[in-house]
Amino acid sequence: MPNQRFYLKLTIIAALILLLLIPQAFMLGLVGERASWREQAYQSIGQSWPGAQTLAGPVLAVPYQRTYNSKETVKDKGGKEREVLREVTDKDILYLLPSQLNIRSKLQSSLRYRGIYEVPVYASGLQVTGEFNTQPLLDLLADNKGKQIRWETPQLSVMVRDQRGIASPPALQWIGAEQAFKPGNNLPGNASAGMHAKLPTIDLTQANRLPFAFDLELRGMRAMNFALLAENSNVQLSSNWPHPSFSGELLPETREVSDAGFNAHWRASSFSYNVSGALEQCRQGECAGLLERAVGFDLIQPVDVYQQSERSIKYAALFIILTFVVLILFELLKKLRVHPVQYTLVGMALLVFYLLLISLSEHVDFLRAYTVAALASTGLLTLYFGAILHSRKLGLLLGAGLAGLYALLYVILQAEENALLMGSVLIFAVLAVLMLATRHFDWYALTGNTNVGTPVPHIATTTETE
Known part of the structure; x- marks a missing residue:
């Protein structure tokens, strides 16, 4: 019992x-x-503050018209075939990436609140410098000998993921002269956020280097990324956020993380970071892919x-x-x-x-x-x-x-x-x-x-x- x-x-x-x-x-x-x-608090703040940002570019777009004579076989009224020459004109755009791209970013983070929830946001001061090489334009002329090439107004385009993050209109320093940026990247495709600047005619008598520089204040939340669209890229990033989570195609070459913030350095080349596929898609009319392959970091909370x-x-x-x-x-x-x-x-x-x-x-x-x-x-x-x-x-x-x-x-x-x-x-x-x-x-x-x-x-x- x-x-x-x-x-x-x-x-x-x-x-x-x-x-x-x-x-x-x-x-x-x-x-x-x-x-x-x-x-939901993140989404609520995201409605009134720019979201996760990606900076891509700059990309130099040079439109042109190509005119040439084309032989065609036609039949006359008697049914006799003969060859005639017709003048054909087509349009295309040549997209160039910088031969050298340098980005220095100083990111200041802060917190926004929705009720009891805190969301990290940031304002990033960017200094972008680099140069283009006009050799691809000369190569295009060499490949089209016997054809007439008429260059149209070139433009420099910079893409960002969220247009609202551009705090103030920046100015472009192009070959020592200042050019005004306008809203929108003016590139084909669905991703139109960013800015663009019309450029003067490019001298094509010989291969030249075209230096550029601009400063940009970019706001966002949760993450900051950079699409390394260049033959050689060099990105130096510092921030007061002490808990970064590095992400993207490449991890930083060097990084230092402390309670006061962090410093990170990325370096890549066209061999380690191949963007030819995305650039070809852009040539075919869809440039949104240029934003996808990027490096950067997320602002994670220290303790979830x-x-x-x-x-x-x-x-x-x-x-x-x-x-x-x-x-x-x-x-x-x-x-x-x-x-x-x-x-x-x-x-x-x-x-x-x-x-x-x-x-x-x-x-x-x-x-x-x-x-x-x-x-x-x-x-x-x-x-x-x-x-x-x-x-x-x-x-x-x-x-x-x-x-x-x-x-x-x-x-x-x-x-x-x-x-x-x-x-x-x-x-x-x-x-x-x-x-x-x-x-x-x-x-x-x-x-x-x-x-x-x-x-x-x-x-x-x-x-x-x-």
């Missing part, structure tokens, strides 16, 4: 653990819901509280099972009776920790939120353990053990790269402690005789009363 009561209670406790997984799943859903609200909260909730089942196992052991060793309702309250107190963590971390830093939630949950359970086990020392012992587990969990949450390894070691260590601590227990004696005061064979126990 005592055996049946014990196994029935184990069954009830197992069913209780399964039921407690329902509020655990609810809190995982709550984390996802709060994270989606944060994303929702990600860490979600990871901590996944350990809830371990905390519940371990606490219930310890309570069962004290029931058997101390000849106490803990009601299933008391197990339920203990399980709910363990789950409330995660609810406190989620709500507090939205208002204070994660460490402070974790500390307050852990102290509140541990303090409550310590008092409750002391009451249901009729021993303050046992309550303090269990509370100290629970506090130690919370401390270990925080260390695991901070070790992103080694979190799985440390979590596995923690589970193994807990299981090893339980197995070694109970290796000499006579479980038949413990579970077969549950009368208070009856000695248990082969186990030395002390009853503590206060």
Whole structure:
């Protein structure tokens, strides 16, 4: 009969653990819901502030008309065939990339708020210099000997992903003279954001170098990227944002990250960063692909509280099972009776920790939120353990053990790269402690005789009363 009561209670406790997984799943859903609200805050700010930016260019577009005579075979009224010469004129555009492109960017970040959510935005001061080589124009003339080439007004185009980010109209320094930029990149395709400048006629008597320079203040949020459209590119970027996540086709050649910000340097050539395919698409009428292959960084938040909260909730089942196992052991060793309702309250107190963590971390830093939630949950359970086990020392012992587990969990949450390894070691260590601590227990004696005061064979126990 005592055996049946014990196994029935184990069954009830197992069913209780399964039921407690329902509020655990609810809190995982709550984390996802709060994270989606944060994303809505990003979108809300994005409606009134430029989004993630990509700077591409400049690209030199030189339109031309080609006129030549073409032989055609025609038939006269009598059906006799003869050859005639017809003058044919077609139009095309030659797109040139800089032979050298240098970009220096100093990015100042700040935070914008929507409710309790903060979103990083930035203003980037850009200094763009470089030069074009007119040799491709001379090559085009050489390839069309015997044909008349009439050059039309060239233009310099700069593409950006979000037109709203151009804070003030910049001026272009072209071969020592100043040219005015106009809105829109004036390139074919769907991506028209950016700016362009009409240029004077290019001297084609010999191969020349055409230097250019302009300063640009570009605003955006979340990310900044550069499309390295040049034979040789050199990008130097500095920022006061201390938590960059470098992304794109190439990682920086050198980088320095500190609490005060970071510096990064990219260097690429036409061999390491082939854009001929995108340039050919632009020639065929779709230049949006020039924005796709880029390098840069994302402004990530230093601590993603929702990600860490979600990871901590996944350990809830371990905390519940371990606490219930310890309570069962004290029931058997101390000849106490803990009601299933008391197990339920203990399980709910363990789950409330995660609810406190989620709500507090939205208002204070994660460490402070974790500390307050852990102290509140541990303090409550310590008092409750002391009451249901009729021993303050046992309550303090269990509370100290629970506090130690919370401390270990925080260390695991901070070790992103080694979190799985440390979590596995923690589970193994807990299981090893339980197995070694109970290796000499006579479980038949413990579970077969549950009368208070009856000695248990082969186990030395002390009853503590206060």
